[in-house]
Amino acid sequence: MPYLNVDEVESAIELVADSNPGSTELIELPRPTWEGRTSRAIRVHKGGAAAEGIYLIGGVHAREWGSSDILISFVQRITDAYRTGTGITLGGKTFSAPDIGGIVETLEVVVFPQVNPDGRRYSMSVDPMWRKNRRPAGSSSPACAVGGGSGPGVDLNRNYDFLWDFPTKFSPAAPVMTSIDPCSEIYRGPAASSEPEIQNVTWLFDQHPAVGYFIDIHSFGEDILYNWGDDDNQTTDPEMNFRNAAYDGARGIPDSARGGDPEKYREYLPNGDLQEMIALGTTMADAIRATHGRRYSVKGAVGLYPTSGTSDDAAYSRHFMDTARKRVLAYTIEWGPERASMPRSFHPDYPDMVPIIDEVNAALVAFCAAVAARVASRAAD
């Protein structure tokens, strides 16, 4: 069994929608990609207005082939189990039929499995190390070297409107993992949210205001990362935050840097959010471990190398920017271990991908079940 190619991902979600007309809705995204492809997502929910929403995306970085396969498998398993009134067993982890019913009938689960189809197509046919989208080079742009994922295009997970203007927002001494060089593998793009793929991701947020949780599926590292990614977290000073221009030029030096952070900047989040992020992250890690025994770390996204313009921080920042919006707790899952071969760290041989699909599916089902249980508990109070 090989990885799903671009057409197969699209066919797979069509098939899920066709097979489950009462509990799914196929959603066509408004912005065609640079190569003219129309993307689609699928919403899983049965019944009236959903009390809570979970939004899952994958296939952002072209070479991380397994992310789309994980999400397709997830929607197939959830909808098959719901339609047949059965549970789901993944290795040593089992979910009951009532667990699945609770997810489908309590939550809306929005799944956008192939955010970057142009890049996936290119990675699967020309340059397997390709990471970015396929935005063409500008007429005045210098030619880029090819190979190793280099060349024109935008790193979609550096293009979101969150501290995108890193030369202004971060300390000049911060080792920020983004770039203004169009040939760089981590090029941020010509403007925040300039890319059609990112506009599609954001459009789905806007169309589903019940969404309160977001997970972006990537490889590799066996990590479950929660906000923030621009600097260390703090829970005591709400004024020290990404919107506050007084801290421009001070962000991005983690405390773990030698000598600590001379700027003393840390990104604010309420303690309740932090505790919930850790608890739900641990729920996912426990499910992964129960499936095939792998141990994923649950930790804040920032390490030595801070980021800007990423999906998880953009998702969580939405309600700080506009208080009318619902709070969205956000995660990035980095599936799979580092392997001796760098290409195979990003896309293992398919037989090695199968248990990873199982374990990340278990994490996602466990996450959804935990959120559904919280909603049910609140309703019962």
Add this chain to the structure above:
Amino acid sequence: MANYHVTVQGTDRQAMADLVRVHGLRVYPQTLREVIDGERVSAVADEEMIRRLRVAGYLVDEHEDVDEDASSSLDQVGRGNRFREDTEN
């Protein structure tokens, strides 16, 4: 120019931060590890970058040519469309 998977070892966190802010190396942050005598991280670099890093005092272990190694991955991709009976699989 060929691109290689490398592991780069520096003496401390400052040196590892400099890989990005001074040398512009494409590191994989999730691979950063403490080792005896410093820290190391996986990255992708061409021969010129490898030479520069060594001149700057980093220990650089060279592994596979990523493009050459990755080319065989294409065998792992589905052909046709397994969900449509009218296409070749």
